Amino acid sequence: MTHALAIDIGGTKIAAALVDPGGAVSHRWTRPTPRTEDPEEVFRTVSRLAAHVLAGAGDTARGAAVGVGSAGPLDPRAGTVSPVNIPAWRAFPLVDRLAESLDRPVVLAGDGHCFALGEHAAGAGTGARALLGVVVSTGVGAGLVLDGMPRFGPSGNAGHLGHAIADPEGEPCACGSRGCVETCSSGPAMVRWARGRGWRPEEPEADAAVLAADARAGDPVALAAFDRAARALAAALLSAAAVVDLDRVVIGGGVARSADVLFGPLRAWFDRLAGLDFLRRVQLAPSTLIGDAGLVGAAALTRLPAPAGAAA
Structure with a gap:
């Protein structure tokens, strides 16, 4: 090879x-x-x-x-x-x-x-039979690996988790719909939401990494932005798990690198929203291959x- x-x-x-x-x-x-x-x-x-x-x-x-x-x-x-x-x-x-x-x-x-293929081959998804790999960054994307093989779907576009609907009455999305997960959980969406609620970072071009730093420092608006993002993402992950019977979800991307402020509320919302036993057994893990x-x-x-x- x-x-x-x-x-x-x-x-x-x-x-x-x-x-x-x-x-x-x-x-x-x-x-x-x-x-x-x-x-x-x-x-x-x-x-x-x-x-x-x-x-x-x-x-x-x-x-x-x-x-x-x-x-x-x-x-x-x-x-x-x-x-x-x-x-x-x-x-x-x-x-x-x-x-x-x-x-x-x-x-x-x-x-x-x-992303999902890489994590399944050599990262946090190794050994999973039903893996969803999720990238949370400028957008929110995902991929499925089932029994060792990627599942692209008939059009090749399976995995557009960011354009699952989190709130039908929510914000318009660049895709043409509204209330997509991406309007809540992507880095730019989190920053936009926080700014609209009074977050005023020192850097004029502040991004999600700056928002995460302020969340670590206890800024209430920054913390609320991560909580809102985690709630929408948890709902989407549980919906995917209910349809596909996932055993593991691996999350990476720029926003996910702020694991200390994202994974706490994400796991809390996932546990709060998961009802059925087979959903409660799904493992959430951060990427180990990072970039x-x-x-x-x-x-x-x-x-x-x-x-x-x-x-x-």
């Missing part, structure tokens, strides 16, 4: 690295996701990162296929992506463009699927047999 070139595309950052068959990550490059209306500027960031990895890896990257996990929605059969949190890309032909740029086969799946899970999972895509939901 050869190494794989793995690319992880999210609304906050884009990462690329070489991943060996055992899941070890090397030659990593990361850049912020461009805030632009120009689709080519976003693609240039992706292709340059990939080129940097290949150049740095040299002969080690010889024959490496390319696995891509992207925020969605996406059309894996057409190889196009339309991430809610990257408005410059709408039906962007990512697979064809990357395959042409790198002269290598490219496999695409959702970033939530890749590597999506890359390890994207590399694993290249070794899957003819995926039903991911396209090359």
